[in-house]
Amino acid sequence: MNVYFDNAATTQLDPEVLDAMLPLLQTHYGNPSSIHGPGRQVRAAIENARKTVAHLINAAPAEIVFTSGGTEADNYAACGTVRPLGLRHGITSKLEHHAVLHTMQALEKSGQLQLSYLRHDERGRLDLAHLEELLATNPRTFVSLMHANNEIGNLNDLTAIGEICARHQAVFHTDTVQTMGHYKHDVQQLPVDFLVGSAHKFHGPKGIGFLYRRAGQTVDALIQGGSQERNQRAGTENVYGIVGLAKALEIAYRDMADHQRHIQGLKDRFIAKLQAEIEGVEFNGTSAEGDQSLYTVLSVSLPPSAFNEMLLFNLDISHVAVSGGSACTSGANAGSHVLSALGCDPARGTIRFSMSKYNTAEEVDYAVAQLAKIYQKRRVLS
Ligand code: PLP
Numbered sequence: 001m002n003v004y005f006d007n008a009a010t011t012q013l014d015p016e017v018l019d020a021m022l023p024l025l026q027t028h029y030g031n032p033s034s035i036h037g038p039g040r041q042v043r044a045a046i047e048n049a050r051k052t053v054a055h056l057i058n059a060a061p062a063e064i065v066f067t068s069g070g071t072e073a074d075n076y077a078a079c080g081t082v083r084p085l086g087l088r089h090g091i092t093s094k095l096e097h098h099a100v101l102h103t104m105q106a107l108e109k110s111g112q113l114q115l116s117y118l119r120h121d122e123r124g125r126l127d128l129a130h131l132e133e134l135l136a137t138n139p140r141t142f143v144s145l146m147h148a149n150n151e152i153g154n155l156n157d158l159t160a161i162g163e164i165c166a167r168h169q170a171v172f173h174t175d176t177v178q179t180m181g182h183y184k185h186d187v188q189q190l191p192v193d194f195l196v197g198s199a200h201k202f203h204g205p206k207g208i209g210f211l212y213r214r215a216g217q218t219v220d221a222l223i224q225g226g227s228q229e230r231n232q233r234a235g236t237e238n239v240y241g242i243v244g245l246a247k248a249l250e251i252a253y254r255d256m257a258d259h260q261r262h263i264q265g266l267k268d269r270f271i272a273k274l275q276a277e278i279e280g281v282e283f284n285g286t287s288a289e290g291d292q293s294l295y296t297v298l299s300v301s302l303p304p305s306a307f308n309e310m311l312l313f314n315l316d317i318s319h320v321a322v323s324g325g326s327a328c329t330s331g332a333n334a335g336s337h338v339l340s341a342l343g344c345d346p347a348r349g350t351i352r353f354s355m356s357k358y359n360t361a362e363e364v365d366y367a368v369a370q371l372a373k374i375y376q377k378r379r380v381l382s
Contacts, residue, residue, distance in 0.1 A: 002319040003363040007201075008150050008178060008297050008354035009323055013244075014203040020247035021205065024240035032237055033226065042239050049246035053197075053210060056253050058186045065211045065232050066242050070177035070198035071099040072222065073211035074144075076233070077173045077194040078103045080219035081142055082112050085171060089138040093118040093126060093145060094341040095154070100144050100175050101337070113142065124154045124285040124342055125292075128164060135168035146175040147183075147195075151338040151352060152285030153297030155179075162191030171217070177201055177209075181252035182260070182296055193217050197249070199241065203356070204248030208241030259357040264295040266355050269364045274300060277372040284339065284350060298353045301344065302375070308349030311374065315351070318370040323352045 004012070024045060030038030032046055047061070054061040067073045078100070081087065090113040092104045108115040116134050119127040126145065135141060143165050148155050158174055165172040173194040176185060181202025185195060194217070198209040213219055225234025252259075271288050274281045280303035286292040287299040302308065312324050324336070339350060353367065 001363070001366045002321075003359070003367055004321045005353040005355060005359065005363070005367060006321050006323050007356040007359075008352065010200045010206065011203045011356050012358055013205060014248060014251055016251055017204055017244045017247045021240040021244040024243050028239075032239060033228065046237055046239060046242050049242045052246040052250055056249055057195075057212060058188045059212055060215060062230070063187075063212055063215055065213065065229050066237065066245070067196075067209045067211055067222075067233060068207055068238070069200070069209040070097075070175065070196050073196035073198075073209050074099040074173075074175055075103050076211055076219065076222040077196070077213070078107060078142065078144060080222055081171055081173075081194075081217070082107060083220055084218040085140070085142075087140055087142045087171065088114060089141040090115045091118055091131065091134055091138075091141055091143045091145075091170075093120060095120060095124055095149055095152075095338050096144065096146055097150055097175055097177070098337075099177075100146065104144060114138075118145065120341075122343055124149065124152055124338070126156055126161075128157075128160055131161065131164050135164065135170055139168045139170065141168070141170040142173065143170045144173045144175065146178075148176075148178040148294035148297070149285065149338065150178050150297070151336055152299040152342070153178075153287045153294040154285045155292055155294055158190055158192060166191050178294055178297070181249055182256070182294070184253065184256065187212060187214070197245070199245035199248050202248050202252045205241050205244040208238050208245045210245065255357070260295060262357060263355045263359070264290075266359055266361065266364050267295055267298050269361055270298050270353055270355075270368065273364065273368040274371075277368055278302065278375055282348075284344065285342065296355050298355075300351045300353065302349035302351065304345065304347035305349065305375075307374075308347070311349045311351065314374045315367075315370060318374075320367045320370050322367075323354070324350055 030042045032043040050061045050064050054064050090104050107113040119130045162172050171193050176195040177198045180197035193214045195212045200206040221232050223234045282301040284299035284301050
């Protein structure tokens with residue numbers, strides 16, 4: 001059996017999405033900036049996609065800017081806002097994805113922002129009293145705090161954070177890469193100025209995302225050149241990506257209730273089976289707590305063992321694809337900054353199982369059985 005439990009890293013393309021993209025790859029090849037018929041046809045496809053995305057999150061089409069993905073959308077919001085709004089202070093947390101953390105740190109290094117880190121407890125729960133405190137002395141701040149953590153799955157309360165930001169006239173950007181397509185975001189209800197989406201996290205293509213920027217927010221363009229995306233993002237548009245993103249989000253919203261039920265069921269099964277099969281298993285952050293955790297992610301902490309370093313490798317040999325922390329850092333072998341910030345015991349092993357609509361209960365049973373087998377072997381050897 002081959003099983004893929006690394007859906008927080010990326011997801012399988014939905015065949016319906018591929019079908020929507022194919023005409024743009026095969027027959028509709030006009031440049032959307034051209035004024036002739038083939039160009040106008042592709043322009044219409046882009047604008048329809050923009051309307052779809054806007055409608056789904058209850059925004060206006062002009063508030064959606066397509067980008068190359070979540071990383072670019074995060075960079076665009078942070079780098080593009082500071083200068084025109086004259087912001088001098090930024091607040092984020094050490095648990096953010098590097099797309100936010102490194103961007104905010106670069107702004108600090110270049111002298112554009114003074115940066116403060118929000119306190120959190122050992123389970124990654126943010127200290128919102130600290131946010132109040134920081135904003136009381138530094139109003140007009142750029143605040144960037146994610147909706148769900150990509151490594152441990154902790155969910156933050158966007159409404160509570162947004163209301164605090166609004167009270168202090170702070171600009172609130174939230175990295176919603178892991179929750180877009182998995183929860184319904186309604187920007188008329190959420191007190192946020194910016195949020196982001198990345199299609200490959202919800203069964204769309206890679207290399208395409210978007211930034212929602214609330215009307216009235218002034219943002220400097222990130223890429224200079226032509227007038228695409230209303231002068232906000234120059235360069236010929238990734239048209240099949242844009243169409244694919246809109247289709248993927250449409251499907252995600254259409255089927256969300258069923259998928260959420262299915263995936264939460266898989267997660268509950270994982271937790272119960274792991275607890276039954278592996279002595280001393282724990283869960284990082286609030287990963288095992290229903291309403292405080294993203295239902296697609298389970299971050300498992302395994303008891304110390306000299307063999308923990310080979311855990312992912314051994315699972316891979318058994319055809320179980322998972323991540324240790326975040327796939328984004330595993331290539332550089334840098335370890336997890338999130339688990340370090342939580343003060344996790346480095347001797348314990350960490351596995352992130354992340355699930356999608358395509359996973360099954362049999363796959364959960366297989367993955368746990370393989371892990372238990374590896375773990376039994378270790379206990380005999382150690
Ligand atoms: N933010 C979070 C929370 C993520 O999990 C990721 C990807 O893993 C990103 C940003 C980056 O998104 P993209 O791969 O679209 O650049």
